[in-house]
Amino acid sequence: MGRKVAACRDFPSDNGCTLAIPGEEDEVVVATTQHAVSAHGHEDTDEVRGWLRQNLKDEVPTQ
Numbered sequence: 001m002g003r004k005v006a007a008c009r010d011f012p013s014d015n016g017c018t019l020a021i022p023g024e025e026d027e028v029v030v031a032t033t034q035h036a037v038s039a040h041g042h043e044d045t046d047e048v049r050g051w052l053r054q055n056l057k058d059e060v061p062t063q
């Protein structure tokens with residue numbers, strides 16, 4: 001299982017957030033959910049977690 005990255009700029013956003021969170025898939029979903037709640041006013045629900053998980057990208061190695 002590869003590493004994933006969640007990039008805020010890939011999600012509909014009201015504040016131009018450009019945060020990117022890389023890590024193992026489950027870690028990224030947890031961290032991104034917390035960020036979505038605290039920074040974007042989303043709710044921590046299974047629906048939101050599923051939506052975030054579906055929008056993860058494969059992490060691109062820097063070299």
Ligand SMILES: [Zn+2]
Nearest residue numbers: 008017019039
């Ligand atoms: Zn954000």
